[in-house]
Amino acid sequence: MKIYLDTGNVQEIEEAAKLGILDGVTTNPTLIAKEGRDFKTVVKDIVKIMKKYCKNDFTVSAEVTDTSSSEKIIKRARELAKIDSHIMVKIPLIPVGIEAVSVLSKEKIKTNVTLCFSSNQALLAAKAGATVVSPFVGRVDDEGFDGIELISDIKTIFDNYNFKTEILAASIRSARDARDCSLVGCDIATIPYGVFSKMFYNPLTNIGLVKFEHDWDDYQKKLKNCN
Numbered sequence: 001m002k003i004y005l006d007t008g009n010v011q012e013i014e015e016a017a018k019l020g021i022l023d024g025v026t027t028n029p030t031l032i033a034k035e036g037r038d039f040k041t042v043v044k045d046i047v048k049i050m051k052k053y054c055k056n057d058f059t060v061s062a063e064v065t066d067t068s069s070s071e072k073i074i075k076r077a078r079e080l081a082k083i084d085s086h087i088m089v090k091i092p093l094i095p096v097g098i099e100a101v102s103v104l105s106k107e108k109i110k111t112n113v114t115l116c117f118s119s120n121q122a123l124l125a126a127k128a129g130a131t132v133v134s135p136f137v138g139r140v141d142d143e144g145f146d147g148i149e150l151i152s153d154i155k156t157i158f159d160n161y162n163f164k165t166e167i168l169a170a171s172i173r174s175a176r177d178a179r180d181c182s183l184v185g186c187d188i189a190t191i192p193y194g195v196f197s198k199m200f201y202n203p204l205t206n207i208g209l210v211k212f213e214h215d216w217d218d219y220q221k222k223l224k225n226c227n
Contacts, residue, residue, distance in 0.1 A: 001181065001186055001188065001189055002023035002024065002187060002188040002189075003022060003178075003188075003196070004022070004024040004025055004026050004061075004168070004188055004189070004190035004191065005017075005022055005024075005025050005026075005190070005192075005196060006025075006026050006027075006031070006170065006191055006192050007025070007027070007031055007192065007193050008027045008028075008031035008034060008042055008046075009031075009034075009035060009193070010035075010042065010045045010046060010049060012193040013025055013046055014049050014053075015193075016193065016196055017050060017052070017053035018053055020053060020054065022050070022053070022054050022058070023054070023057075023058055023188070024050075024058045024059040024060060024088075024188070024190075025046050025050065025058075025060045025061070026060075026061040026090070026112070026170070026190040027042070027043070027046070027060070027061060027062055027090075028090065028114075029063055029065055039062075039065075040083060043060065043080075043087070046060050047060050047083070047084045047086055047087070050086065051086075058086055059086055059087070059112075060084070060086055060087055060088065061088045061089070061090045061112045061190075062080050062083070062088075062089065062090060063089075063090035064076040064077055064080070064089060064091055067091075067094065067096065067097065068096075069096055070096040070099040070100045073091060073096060073097060073100035077091065077100065077104050077109060077111070078104075078107075078109065081109045081110075087110070088110040088111065088131060089104065089110065089111050089112065090111075090112045090113075090114045090134075091104075091111055091112070091114065092113075092114055092115045093113050093114065093115050093121050093133075097113065098113075098124055098125065101113060101125065101128040101129060101130050102128045105129025105130070105131075106129070111129075111132075112130070112131065112132045112133075112168065113125035113130040113133045113134065114134045116133050116136065117135065117136060118150070119150065119154050119157055121133075122154040122157065122165075122167070123157055126157075126158060126161075126163040126165040129165075131165065131166065132165060132166040132167070132168040133154070133165055133166075134169075134170040134190070135147070135150050135151055135168075135169060135170065136170050136171035137150070137151065137169050137171050137172060137173075137177055138171035138172065139171045140171075141173075147169075147171070147177070148177070148180045148184060151167060151169055151181060151184050151186050152184040152185075154167050155167060155184060155185050155186070166187035166188055167186050167188065168187065168188040168190060169186045169188065169189045169190070170190050172189055172190065172191045172192065174195060174198075175195055175198045175199045175201075177189075177195075178191055178199060
């Protein structure tokens, strides 16, 4: 499963990217607004960091900010795609958005169809030629449904018809969500920095590390006493 970081914070991205395991970054207007900086500047900085640390097939999702018509979405998507070849344009799963994706896919512009909450919606995105579709696991759970089951249902549909659209699990709330996405064969999970950090943690790892360090210190002391 590919791992994307879900943030607009360049410091978080650099900390995660240095590990060499990130496959991409997703942003949205809310995340960018939190940084209080120019939208395009933040996106360019993210691309620069990813180029420095990560393999060359990464993507950075940047969302269109005018969804009043398909024409405006297409115009904005083309502008975003020109920033860098690694840009994937995020477009909401609404009729004018799907219309725009149908046009953009023919132009080989990468698209991330976002705000997906049902398998029917995901099917429409795939039919339009979306590069990825982003079901919101946590928000589906919030409404009393099963977000991981939604991922599994979409995967079954895509496998049935050999759609090339990848499934990108969004709204990941916990390390367990990330694990469950991988268990059902999700292609990508985009994860907040705090959750990403927790994926490293297991108390047995810490206990084992402390023991190794203690045993090594004892060994060094014994050697010193022997000398």
